[in-house]
Amino acid sequence: MEIDVLELSDRSAKFILSNTTAAFANGLRRAMLADVPTLAIDDVNVYNNTSVLYDEQLALRLGLIPLVTSFDDFVPQDECTCEDGCPACVISLTLSVEATADEGRMVYSGDIVSSDPKVQPAEMNIPIIELKVNQKVVLEGVAHMGYGRDHAKWQAGVACGYKNLPIITIDGCDRCGACVNVCPRNILCLGDKFVEVSDESRLNCSLCGLCQDACEIDAISVTENESSFIFTMESDGSYTVNELIINAVNTIKRKASSMGDILSTL
């Protein structure tokens, strides 16, 4: 298997995965969405809430705020060796905001105060609730690590998807231009002798096949490489995309190894 990184930042990545199977590509996608545990607020103790939001709605919004997570420092509570919660599986965060008598204010994720400096909201400007004059919210959020397969609040990977690498072949073109005009992604252009497509713009092909349909002499064909995939993914900020990919691959390795152990006992 080979990986060609096309774009990489802390929050997003685009890469080509080659010489592998659709099953593995999909396994990686699913692992990034469902099997890499993250921290999220799971229990909320509301001490005062005079805002217009129900406590339950407020708790849901708090749960969906991504928290920066250290994969090595925390464990899901049901996998922890403690019995009643410990700093490795339970993190307390507080939110105490009151609007003044003169002016309302928006409560943002940046108003959350964490008991552990390593655990902070991934973004400080996520709006939670707008307080009108004299309204307040005072609460404690208890964060646990959990899995995206149980609830979206624990899903670190977002917009993870892939498509087969497109193969565009041109043979016998008479430069009529029909395919150029119908391509919705404008990736074909008329060269001196025949229609052309660059390697870079080929990656944007959606495999829609409109160019093939428009060509009356079957000079262009679009197929997909069955063993190469263009992957795009984003992280919600709990991890960098590097950490997310590494954790996802390690999860697959652990699962494959435990499956091997089980099979070896049969």
Ligand code: SF4
């Ligand atoms: S398959 Fe669709 S997107 Fe790809 S080159 Fe043809 S018309 Fe354009």
Ligand code: SF4
């Ligand atoms: S439609 Fe066919 S013949 Fe016309 S430019 Fe495209 S590939 Fe060439």
Ligand SMILES: [Zn+2]
């Ligand atoms: Zn614990």
